[in-house]
Amino acid sequence: MDIGTAESLLYDFSKVQVATNDFSKDNKLGQGGFGAVYKGVLEAGYQVAVKWLAKDSGQGDVEFKNEVLLLAKLQHRNLVRLLGFSTQGSEGVLIYEFLPNASLDQFIFGMFSLVVNTPFEGFIMHSSNAF
Numbered sequence: 001m002d003i004g005t006a007e008s009l010l011y012d013f014s015k016v017q018v019a020t021n022d023f024s025k026d027n028k029l030g031q032g033g034f035g036a037v038y039k040g041v042l043e044a045g046y047q048v049a050v051k052w053l054a055k056d057s058g059q060g061d062v063e064f065k066n067e068v069l070l071l072a073k074l075q076h077r078n079l080v081r082l083l084g085f086s087t088q089g090s091e092g093v094l095i096y097e098f099l100p101n102a103s104l105d106q107f108i109f110g111m112f113s114l115v116v117n118t119p120f121e122g123f124i125m126h127s128s129n130a131f
């Protein structure tokens with residue numbers, strides 16, 4: 001994928017609407033600090049999570065695109081992958097890969113409780129199995 005420019009990550013808003021069933025209640029995955037998150041299925045059957053950004057974030061168009069570009073270039077096995085973005089007037093959405101079954105919070109909390117609740121010797125065993 002070419003991620004040299006923000007435009008290469010731009011999704012057609014009407015496609016995002018179709019993918020999320022027009023941001024229907026049934027597609028809503030949760031609510032975060034920036035806005036609601038919806039499940040979407042793109043044309044090719046690829047599952048995504050679409051995050052609405054609050055209108056009052058105070059960000060301009062250029063800042064928004066620069067931030068998207070930066071986030072899209074970050075790739076790490078423990079980071080949810082940003083696939084792109086879409087805008088409609090002054091509104092913006094971010095499109096992430098879909099994480100099935102669990103929220104990131106649950107995943108992080110799970111890792112945390114594993115560390116806290118496992119005796120030291122057990123932790124070494126778990127860790128060597130996990131990594």
Ligand SMILES: Nc1ncnc2c1ncn2[C@@H]1O[C@H](COP(=O)(O)OP(=O)(O)OP(=O)(O)O)[C@@H](O)[C@H]1O
Nearest residue numbers: 029030031032033034037049080096097098099103
């Ligand atoms: N990539 C994803 N795949 C599946 N579900 C997701 C994804 N991203 C977010 N969600 C769901 O949407 C909810 C809100 O996510 P979001 O990242 O906006 O907020 P948060 O992490 O809960 O809080 P904050 O915005 O304060 O960081 C999550 O709890 C999760 O259930």
